[in-house]
Amino acid sequence: MTVRTPHDHVVSTGLARQPRKNGERHRLGVMGGTFDPIHHGHLVAASEVATRFALDEVVFVPTGEPWQKADREVSAAEDRYLMTVIATASNPRFSVSRVDIDRPGPTYTYDTLVDIRDERGDDTELFFITGADALDQILTWRNSDKLFDLAHFVGCSRPGVEIDTPTIASLPQERVTLLEIPALSISSTACRGRVAEAEPVWYLVPDGVVQYIAKRGLYLP
């Protein structure tokens, strides 16, 4: 178990860094999201990608300022960060990074991946985990032409989202994999809407997150 210091970006939930056989590189999943709130759709996607890609661990990276969501109110970064820590704490292979919330200004995945690569070093191979909807927008992201040099991109299927789009087909195929995951029709938007309508979010988000939302009075009208 490691304790986070002001200089660490990652809260470790206890997994010691495992050496891989035959000099293979450490395989790290990076799951970026606004996580407002984190829900079981995110956790199932991360878990499924970890299994299919034999990842050693997955680091969840809550966005600082999600510039493509500037048209709506986003909860405080610390609340989103803490909900992500609560949701991932029981999985020894999951951890949470503060790189995006501690970097001032809009959040760009290019910066996320550069920071994590610099933190982890060259013996770590990065797999950026994202939903098919996000992958479909990737050409609008900052430095989109350089992203595929930094990580392999795994696009998860998501209920109601088309995986087979012209944009996705145009991406470098050797650096992109599409994955069908068990469909969980949950979105953060729907969770916020339910809380605002005084409807339960039990079992849509982890129990500790239900309690955190109530304690902090998040998403009330």
Ligand SMILES: Nc1ncnc2c1ncn2[C@@H]1O[C@H](COP(=O)(O)OP(=O)(O)OP(=O)(O)O)[C@@H](O)[C@H]1O
């Ligand atoms: N149910 C789900 N199944 C698979 N992927 C998902 C699911 N929900 C979210 N994702 C993916 O997780 C990533 C982070 O998502 P984000 O934090 O924006 O959650 P969201 O539910 O899409 O939020 P919002 O409804 O506020 O837009 C995105 O790439 C998104 O496509």
Ligand SMILES: O=C(O)c1ccc[n+]([C@@H]2O[C@H](COP(=O)([O-])O)[C@@H](O)[C@H]2O)c1
């Ligand atoms: O790099 C960009 O310009 C960029 C633009 C939009 C979204 N992203 C990333 O995509 C991930 C999912 O974002 P979101 O807004 O759907 O939660 C998250 O890690 C964002 O930082 C990245």
